[in-house]
């Protein structure tokens with residue numbers, strides 16, 4: 001392994017890689033593309049500072065000598081854009097050096113031809129980020145990079161969320177900081193791998209991976225080799241593909257060319273054929289000898305059911321089942337379980353479309369487009385602030401008056417999380433003249449927070465956590481509301497019920513959660529001093545409120561007392577004396593002003 005170099009473009013954000021400013025510093029990007037107006041900056045601050053629900057990142061890895069690695073990675077990330085819209089990046093290595101280029105923004109905003117042409121090598125690791133631990137800052141964009149203790153570097157892309165973050169950070173001590181200023185759980189993994197005394201990255205990984213709790217689909221690399229690993233539950237997807245018929249200097253590379261990606265749709269886009277899933281508890285090592293499989297834990301499969309509902313693209317296959325087929329069938333089931341007399345079934349674009357097709361098919365009610373989607377607006381639920389999500393819905397969806405006026409509508413969507421979308425839609429549809437609005441949802445009520453990579457924020461934010469179906473209907477202003485049953489959804493996914501995580505629907509968490517897991521939160525590493533969790537830091541975290549209740553945690557009274565004790569306070573009320581709005585606290589290492 002060799003020392004990495006940095007991509008440090010000019011202020012315009014489009015420069016070519018230049019040497020690092022300090023030895024071993026490897027992450028690149030503008031750290032401050034200063035071309036946005038005042039209003040945009042406000043949005044940026046919201047993006048950066050506010051806690052809120054989000055999605056599940058996309059990861060991509062490729063080992064393909066002789067191929068245009070940067071371009072293929074770009075296309076792979078493009079196919080995974082729906083999994084994270086806050087930042088994107090790639091690390092490209094040529095056997096000697098690793099160059100990382102990352103930036104806040106969408107894939108197409110982060111990379112241009114000039115940047116891509118400056119990134120060359122035989123392997124790459126890429127990422128699209130939707131933050132679940134650590135603010136939306138440049139430092140927290142991925143791939144995360146660390147110089148390894150024994151020389152060389154480690155670049156890592158992570159989808160998921162760890163649940164033993166404080167424990168891991170405490171174990172790292174001072175080396176957690178190491179000038180990187182990242183506050184993600186993902187960077188903790190990179191640091192653990194880089195700090196490991198083992199002579200090879202494989203040995204480090206086999207020791208570190210079993211110590212991680214929670215969800216991780218990882219693609220990481222040193223300068224010569226790509227690695228992929230999936231947590232023991234296989235919570236989020238990760239697949240291996242082969243770039244068929246590719247050549248190196250006119251002859252096919254003897255060991256083939258390989259791609260690892262969050263979803264099969266990314267394999268399709270780069271022209272790779274699906275080989276198999278990375279197994280839960282498996283570590284794959286991909287180099288000139290081809291892929292080798294190692295095991296770091298036994299498989300105890302609990303795949304995320306919400307991937308089938310919303311997260312994954314419909315043209316992806318998970319555990320042998322098409323996401324699109326699952327959604328259509330769930331719509332059919334919903335029509336059987338919750339029929340209604342109506343004139344037209346309309347979908348809520350984008351991810352509500354397949355279920356609406358299924359509902360229309362099974363009910364016999366005509367299907368029609370009643371909402372026009374602005375294709376230039378992305379996913380709203382995965383945006384990191386409530387204000388942005390609410391604005392996004394108005395920007396994104398507009399009713400087609402001539403289609404809906406005077407009609408009794410069945411409005412089909414895949415999920416209700418906070419209720420932003422449905423509340424806005426019911427109002428818009430009524431204003432546009434709908435005679436009746438019947439809302440049908442192709443997943444059960446989301447009542448429980450997710451600790452494994454979906455930022456469902458606080459439980460209080462989940463509309464179904466405190467309200468029954470009738471109360472939700474009243475709050476949305478709909479004429480009727482019904483959700484599909486959990487059994488109906490599981491059946492449509494064709495997965496054995498005991499091999500799924502369904503925790504956000506039924507509160508049964510496959511990875512046991514301790515109080516500190518529950519007390520953790522998106523900003524827990526920002527609240528820590530370098531290396532160690534001090535009482536004062538926890539008190540600060542507590543004050544910021546994003547920690548308590550983050551991810552919907554309902555901390556037990558005992559845990560709260562313990563936290564107050566750690567912070568040196570007698571009672572929780574004492575914490576109120578520390579004042580100042582949470583958003584004022586700039587995330588550690590933020591380069592943006």
Ligand SMILES: O=P(O)(O)OC[C@H]1O[C@H](OP(=O)(O)OP(=O)(O)O)[C@H](O)[C@@H]1O
Nearest residue numbers: 350351379380381416417418419420421
């Ligand atoms: O109840 P809420 O908090 O509003 O969240 C639920 C909505 O968010 C998602 O759509 P999103 O706009 O994120 O993406 P999509 O275009 O893929 O449907 C989901 O499909 C629902 O429409």
Ligand SMILES: NC(=O)CC[C@H](N)C(=O)O
Nearest residue numbers: 056057131132133159160
């Ligand atoms: N959505 C995800 O998979 C997030 C990955 C990681 N926890 C982060 O916040 O960057």
Ligand code: SF4
Nearest residue numbers: 304305306450501504
């Ligand atoms: S809690 Fe829900 S969103 Fe989170 S991993 Fe489980 S099924 Fe997926």
Ligand SMILES: [Mg+2]
Nearest residue numbers: 349350351352
């Ligand atoms: Mg939607």
